[in-house]
Amino acid sequence: MPEHNYTRVSLFSGERIPLEMHKARMVQRVYLRHVKERQAVLAASGNNTFLLPNRDVFLDMLTDSGVNAMSEAQYAAMLLADDSYAGSETFYRLERTVQSFFGTKYFLPAHQGRACENILASAYVTPGSWVVTNYHFTTTKAHVTRLGGQIFEAIGDGASETVSTDPFKGNYDLARLESFVKERGVENIAFVRIEAGTNLIGGQPVSLGNMRDVSSFCRAKGLKLVFDASLLADNLYFIKTREASCEKRELSDIVSEMASLMDVIYFSGRKLGCARGGGIALSDEADYRKLRDFVPLFEGFLTYGGMSVREMEAMNVGIQETLDIDTISQTPIFVEALGVELQAQGVPVVTPFGGLGCHVDAARFVPHVPQEQYQAGALAAAIYLVGGVRGMERGTLSEQRNPDGSERLSSMELVRLAVPKRVFSLSQMKFVADRVGWLYRHRDLIGGLEFEDEPATLRFFLGLLRPVGDWQERLVEAFLKDMPSGL
Numbered sequence: 001m002p003e004h005n006y007t008r009v010s011l012f013s014g015e016r017i018p019l020e021m022h023k024a025r026m027v028q029r030v031y032l033r034h035v036k037e038r039q040a041v042l043a044a045s046g047n048n049t050f051l052l053p054n055r056d057v058f059l060d061m062l063t064d065s066g067v068n069a070m071s072e073a074q075y076a077a078m079l080l081a082d083d084s085y086a087g088s089e090t091f092y093r094l095e096r097t098v099q100s101f102f103g104t105k106y107f108l109p110a111h112q113g114r115a116c117e118n119i120l121a122s123a124y125v126t127p128g129s130w131v132v133t134n135y136h137f138t139t140t141k142a143h144v145t146r147l148g149g150q151i152f153e154a155i156g157d158g159a160s161e162t163v164s165t166d167p168f169k170g171n172y173d174l175a176r177l178e179s180f181v182k183e184r185g186v187e188n189i190a191f192v193r194i195e196a197g198t199n200l201i202g203g204q205p206v207s208l209g210n211m212r213d214v215s216s217f218c219r220a221k222g223l224k225l226v227f228d229a230s231l232l233a234d235n236l237y238f239i240k241t242r243e244a245s246c247e248k249r250e251l252s253d254i255v256s257e258m259a260s261l262m263d264v265i266y267f268s269g270r271k272l273g274c275a276r277g278g279g280i281a282l283s284d285e286a287d288y289r290k291l292r293d294f295v296p297l298f299e300g301f302l303t304y305g306g307m308s309v310r311e312m313e314a315m316n317v318g319i320q321e322t323l324d325i326d327t328i329s330q331t332p333i334f335v336e337a338l339g340v341e342l343q344a345q346g347v348p349v350v351t352p353f354g355g356l357g358c359h360v361d362a363a364r365f366v367p368h369v370p371q372e373q374y375q376a377g378a379l380a381a382a383i384y385l386v387g388g389v390r391g392m393e394r395g396t397l398s399e400q401r402n403p404d405g406s407e408r409l410s411s412m413e414l415v416r417l418a419v420p421k422r423v424f425s426l427s428q429m430k431f432v433a434d435r436v437g438w439l440y441r442h443r444d445l446i447g448g449l450e451f452e453d454e455p456a457t458l459r460f461f462l463g464l465l466r467p468v469g470d471w472q473e474r475l476v477e478a479f480l481k482d483m484p485s486g487l
């Protein structure tokens with residue numbers, strides 16, 4: 001077993017720093033553009049950070065999806081891939097790893113996480129049925145509603161409080177789950193879903209204890225329990241470091257117990273396993289046969305499921321590396337380091353710090369911007385302007401409109417500054433904190449956004465927006481006064 005350093009190292013001065021337990025031996029050149037260039041790029045990209053070209057982005061903090069740094073062992077494994085349509089040795093290697101990692105009997109490959117959601121929704125969701133979840137994810141909800149299903153969130157009230165000391169804000173509120181099931185009837189519930197590292201509320205974990213409770217309720221009622229393990233690595237780190245009863249347990253032991261509580265497990269291999277792909281793991285034969293039939297239809301043959309064999313080899317190694325605490329600690333400790341620097345400048349951030357990224361609370365950052373003018377979208381645009389940093393809006397823009405066309409105002413307005421695993425340096429995090437801190441001091445200059453072109457579904461991906469008024473000109477002017485280099 002490797003030596004675990006994650007909690008033991010601190011500087012002699014007492015300062016805690018997120019020490020990297022890896023070294024970089026391959027790097028990518030990045031460019032910091034002049035603020036005037038960034039202004040032009042932002043306008044050409046419809047004020048939507050999803051549409052910014054990477055060449056004009058200094059630090060890409062959009063997501064941790066498919067952009068984590070891979071290990072040398074992952075790259076080496078890619079060379080050994082067995083490229084065949086059927087019966088690939090690569091697939092069998094990945095299958096064995098998934099089976100032993102989760103302790104499940106069957107593995108179905110899919111090209112990414114939402115492809116698994118498409119299969120699960122196609123198999124279980126019927127018009128009018130419900131999917132109960134701790135909190136929705138955008139793609140999950142889109143697949144459920146596409147098939148006429150509805151989402152009910154049974155997360156605790158504290159989940160949307162951005163300032164909190166609750167170590168497991170992703171937990172289910174059991175009473176809420178129970179009363180919903182009683183009210184709607186077991187027969188109207190397609191499945192119950194637990195999302196690890198609950199994405200949209202700030203990468204907040206679910207405790208193992210809560211998973212146990214939800215599982216025993218579902219088993220007693222005969223409800224199918226589906227686990228979204230995409231953000232398992234972060235959640236596992238938090239269980240190990242925040243849940244007292246798990247402090248001394250092996251990570252593999254925690255994962256086995258977690259998996260034994262679930263009926264169906266799926267994941268985005270763009271996150272879990274740090275490659276690009278996905279899959280479904282389960283043990284029930286009837287469920288397996290039902291889900292299996294969708295794989296050749298939507299994804300590809302059963303031994304590749306739309307994935308390249310090279311990615312499957314990388315994922316195989318990446319999943320095994322999830323059991324190394326010094327590997328999975330890297331994102332959470334960098335998120336914390338960035339969060340602490342931001343807090344020191346008064347910037348409102350989601351606490352406790354979660355996995356995935358640091359989440360800036362746009363509702364408290366720009367309370368003067370009306371929510372209908374997309375507070376978090378406007379802040380994400382402003383952060384790109386002042387720092388060349390690409391974050392992601394996670395608020396009202398990421399919601400779908402109500403059937404009557406009115407806005408569904410999100411309970412949270414967040415800008416996520418994702419921290420992909422092992423990608424950024426501490427000085428880069430300091431730069432982000434400095435530019436966002438400057439922006440906070442000039443927050444009154446930030447205004448709202450409005451749609452120019454609004455797609456009907458998942459509008460945040462491709463929508464084009466424009467600033468309401470000339471606030472971006474005034475922000476750039478103020479920036480140039482303080483930062484004459486324009487960088």
Ligand code: F0G
Nearest residue numbers: 063065112113114137139199230268270
């Ligand atoms: N579930 C969770 C919890 C996710 O975070 C994601 C993706 C998915 C499912 C869908 O997986 O992208 O492989 O199809 N999250 C990305 C993000 C998009 O940026 O947070 P996918």
